[in-house]
Amino acid sequence: MKNFKVISLFGYSGSGKTYFIENVIEKLKTRFLFDIGVIKNVHEHPVDSEGKDSSRYIKAGANLSIITNKFHEVALFFTKEMDISLFINWIVEGPFKLDLLFIEGFRGLSYPSILCVQNTDNIQTQLSENVRMISGRITTQKKPIDNYLEIPVIDVNKNFEGFIKIFNLL
Numbered sequence: 001m002k003n004f005k006v007i008s009l010f011g012y013s014g015s016g017k018t019y020f021i022e023n024v025i026e027k028l029k030t031r032f033l034f035d036i037g038v039i040k041n042v043h044e045h046p047v048d049s050e051g052k053d054s055s056r057y058i059k060a061g062a063n064l065s066i067i068t069n070k071f072h073e074v075a076l077f078f079t080k081e082m083d084i085s086l087f088i089n090w091i092v093e094g095p096f097k098l099d100l101l102f103i104e105g106f107r108g109l110s111y112p113s114i115l116c117v118q119n120t121d122n123i124q125t126q127l128s129e130n131v132r133m134i135s136g137r138i139t140t141q142k143k144p145i146d147n148y149l150e151i152p153v154i155d156v157n158k159n160f161e162g163f164i165k166i167f168n169l170l
Contacts, residue, residue: 004099005168006101006103007103007167008112009103009113009116011115011122012122012126014137015118016118016135016137016138017136021102023157032099034100034169035099036101037096038101039088039101039102041105057077084103088101107126113130113131114133114135115131115136116138117134117138118138119137119138133151133154138153154166
């Protein structure tokens, strides 16, 4: 079994999750040559357009559709509901060499987590025992806070090392 870190990231739509992940990926790739994967849970819209090939295969009855393109981009589509832990295990056991896997948008996972919020009003209702750090748009406020109930609030563009330390990435 390969050894890589898994970090869960969740928060309401527009809270800064994607922005956070994009920035961290860029920094980890540039500074430490990390190989990084992301699993994203899309709640509100389909991930494929009606009438496209992968959609047509699924509609025809395929349980799995994998598509790729000339840019070496690959997309996977499953027709059965899949437990996220089975999917993570598939990645662990598969041919993937990763240093870090982000899981975005799944609540209630037992992985160390980052809660992204727009302001302090959005924190309490989303906190879980796995939240190790708070980030997102809250870090761009005029009067940013350093912590909330002893959980660090970190802007990764200003304190990337704090993020690295919390999740023991080096």
